[in-house]
Amino acid sequence: MSRIVQQCRNVIDEAEARARLRDRLGAVPRRLGGWTELALAGALSIEVPLGSVGLILVSALGPVNETLGALQDVFDGAPMMPFGFMQSQPAVSLSVMAAQWPQIARATCMLGDDDAVRYAMQMADAWAREGVRYTLVGQIDADAGRSDWVLVAGDEN
Amino acid sequence: MRITGRALVSAAGLCLADAVQRALTGEHEIAHREGWPFAAMPLAGDWAARMSQALALLSTAAPAPAGSAFHIGSSSWQIGGADLAERVGVLAESPSRFAAGVAKQLGVTAPPRCFSVACVSGLAALDAAQGELAANRAQQVRVVGLELDNAYTRQGFAALQLLSSSPCKPFDLQRDGLMLGEAVAVLDCDAGEGAGWHLTGSGTALDRSGPTSADASGEPVAAAIRAALRRAGRVPTDIGVVKLHGAGSPMTEPAEAAGLRAVFGEVPPCVSFKSLLGYTLGASGPAEIALLTACLDEGWIPATIGFEVSDSALGLTPTTMKLRWDGCPALVLAMGFGGQVWAGVLERRA
Numbered sequence: 001m002s003r004i005v006q007q008c009r010n011v012i013d014e015a016e017a018r019a020r021l022r023d024r025l026g027a028v029p030r031r032l033g034g035w036t037e038l039a040l041a042g043a044l045s046i047e048v049p050l051g052s053v054g055l056i057l058v059s060a061l062g063p064v065n066e067t068l069g070a071l072q073d074v075f076d077g078a079p080m081m082p083f084g085f086m087q088s089q090p091a092v093s094l095s096v097m098a099a100q101w102p103q104i105a106r107a108t109c110m111l112g113d114d115d116a117v118r119y120a121m122q123m124a125d126a127w128a129r130e131g132v133r134y135t136l137v138g139q140i141d142a143d144a145g146r147s148d149w150v151l152v153a154g155d156e157n
Numbered sequence: 158m159r160i161t162g163r164a165l166v167s168a169a170g171l172c173l174a175d176a177v178q179r180a181l182t183g184e185h186e187i188a189h190r191e192g193w194p195f196a197a198m199p200l201a202g203d204w205a206a207r208m209s210q211a212l213a214l215l216s217t218a219a220p221a222p223a224g225s226a227f228h229i230g231s232s233s234w235q236i237g238g239a240d241l242a243e244r245v246g247v248l249a250e251s252p253s254r255f256a257a258g259v260a261k262q263l264g265v266t267a268p269p270r271c272f273s274v275a276c277v278s279g280l281a282a283l284d285a286a287q288g289e290l291a292a293n294r295a296q297q298v299r300v301v302g303l304e305l306d307n308a309y310t311r312q313g314f315a316a317l318q319l320l321s322s323s324p325c326k327p328f329d330l331q332r333d334g335l336m337l338g339e340a341v342a343v344l345d346c347d348a349g350e351g352a353g354w355h356l357t358g359s360g361t362a363l364d365r366s367g368p369t370s371a372d373a374s375g376e377p378v379a380a381a382i383r384a385a386l387r388r389a390g391r392v393p394t395d396i397g398v399v400k401l402h403g404a405g406s407p408m409t410e411p412a413e414a415a416g417l418r419a420v421f422g423e424v425p426p427c428v429s430f431k432s433l434l435g436y437t438l439g440a441s442g443p444a445e446i447a448l449l450t451a452c453l454d455e456g457w458i459p460a461t462i463g464f465e466v467s468d469s470a471l472g473l474t475p476t477t478m479k480l481r482w483d484g485c486p487a488l489v490l491a492m493g494f495g496g497q498v499w500a501g502v503l504e505r506r507a
Contacts, residue, residue: 091276095368110270111273
C-alpha cells in the first residue's frame with residue numbers, strides 16, 4: 001500500500017498563489033488560469049524527488065471557474081478566446097506542471113472528492129509496478145483556495 | 158486484462174454491428190454544426206434526450222456484469238446540459254454526480270471513477286481499470302467513454318484553429334484539421350485469462366513540446382509504443398495492425414508517423430477511424446477499441462475513409478482498401494491535449 005512521504009496543506013488566495021509562483025519561479029507563467037496557478041503554487045511546497053514521478057490531480061469540479069468564464073462568452077455570442085478554452089482543460093494544467101518537473105513521467109486528472117484521492121493513492125501503487133516510484137497527488141478546490149498535496153511512495157508489490 | 162463486453166453508439170450507427178458494417182463498406186454521413194463538418198449520432202432531440210437514448214441503447218446492447226466497478230472518461234461531462242438551457246448552473250453539479258447518473262442508467266451502482274484528460278480520458282479510465290483488476294480490487298470494471306456534441310467544445314476547438322472546414326482526411330496530403338464527433342462507448346473488462354480480446358500491455362508518454370503541439374521527432378510516440386510492447390512481451394514484428402490516432406491534423410501526424418517509423422521501420426497496415434466516427438475526444442479510446450476489435454473479429458482491417466493522396470513527408474500510408482486480418486496483435490495509438498500519448502497492445506486469444 002502506498003506510503004505518504006511528504007504532505008502539505010495550503011489554503012491560498014489568488015494573490016498569494018501568484019506571489020508564490022513569482023517567488024519560486026521568478027515570474028508568474030502567463031495565461032495559466034487561476035485553477036492551474038493554485039495547483040502549481042501548492043505543489044511547489046513539495047520537494048519532488050529525482051527519478052520517475054507520477055502526477056495525479058484530483059478536484060471535485062475541476063477548473064469550473066475558467067469553464068464558466070469561457071462558457072459565458074458562448075452564451076453572449078462573443079467568440080471564445082483560445083486561452084479561455086485552454087484554461088478549462090485539466091490536461092493542459094497537467095502539461096504546465098510537468099514542464100516544471102522533468103521527472104514527471106505520467107500524469108492524469110480525476111474529478112472527484114476525498115474518495116477519489118484515496119483511489120489516486122491506489123493508482124500510485126499500480127504506477128509503481130510500472131516503474132513510477134513516487135507520485136504527486138494534489139487535491140484542488142478553487143472556491144476554497146485549497147491546494148493540498150502529498151507525495152506518495154507507491155507499493156510495487 | 159480481458160475485454161468481456163463492448164458496445165458503441167456513434168455517428169456510424171446505433172450499435173456496434175452497424176459501425177462495423179460502415180467501417181467495412183466505407184458508407185458514412187457527415188453532418189454540420191455551425192458550418193463545421195461533424196460526425197453526429199443519428200439520434201433526435203436535445204442534448205439530454207440524445208444522451209438518454211444513447212445510454213438506453215448501450216444498456217440493452219451490453220447489460221452490466223454484476224458487481225462491476227465503474228470508470229468513465231470524458232472531456233465535456235455535463236457541459237452540453239449547460240448549452241441546452243443556456244444557463245451555467247448545471248456546472249455546479251459535480252461531474253462525479255453526473256457520472257453516477259450515467260452509471261445508474263448503464264446498470265452500475267458502484268461509485269464512478271471520473272477521468273478528465275482531454276482526448277485520452279477514456280484510455281486513462283481503461284488504464285486505471287487495468288491496475289484495479291491486477292491488484293484484485295475489482296472483479297469486473299465497466300469502462301465508459303462519453304462525449305456528446307456541445308457548442309462549448311466546438312467553439313473552443315474553433316478558437317484554437319484546430320478544425321477543418323472539410324471532412325477528416327487522416328494522413329492525406331490535403332489534411333487540414335480535425336472533424337469533431339460524438340460517441341458513447343462501453344468496454345467491460347475483467348482479469349480473466351480465457352478466450353477473447355486482451356489488453357496485454359499499455360504505455361504512456363508525455364510530449365513536452367507544448368500543450369497543443371506535438372514533438373515532430375516522434376520520440377514521445379515511440380516511447381509510449383515501446384513501453385506498451387515491452388509490457389505486452391511483444392516485439393514490433395509481432396504487430397499485425399495499427400489503429401492510428403489519425404486525426405487529420407497537420408500538427409500531430411508528423412509526430413505520429415515519425416514515432417511509428419522509429420519503432421517499426423516498415424509500419425504494419427494502419428487504419429484511422431476518425432473520418433468515420435469523428436474525433437470523439439474523451440470517448441475516442443474506448444469507441445475506437447470497440448470498433449477495431451469488432452472489425453478484426455469479422456476478419457478485416459478496414460480502409461481509412463477520407464484518405465486519398467499520400468504525403469511523402471510522413472512516410473506512412475494508411476489502408477486504402479480493407480485487408481484480411483492475419484490474427485496478429487493490434488497496436489492502438491492515441492494522443493491528446495497536454496502532450497498525452499497512449500499506446501496499447503490488444504491480442505485476441507482463442
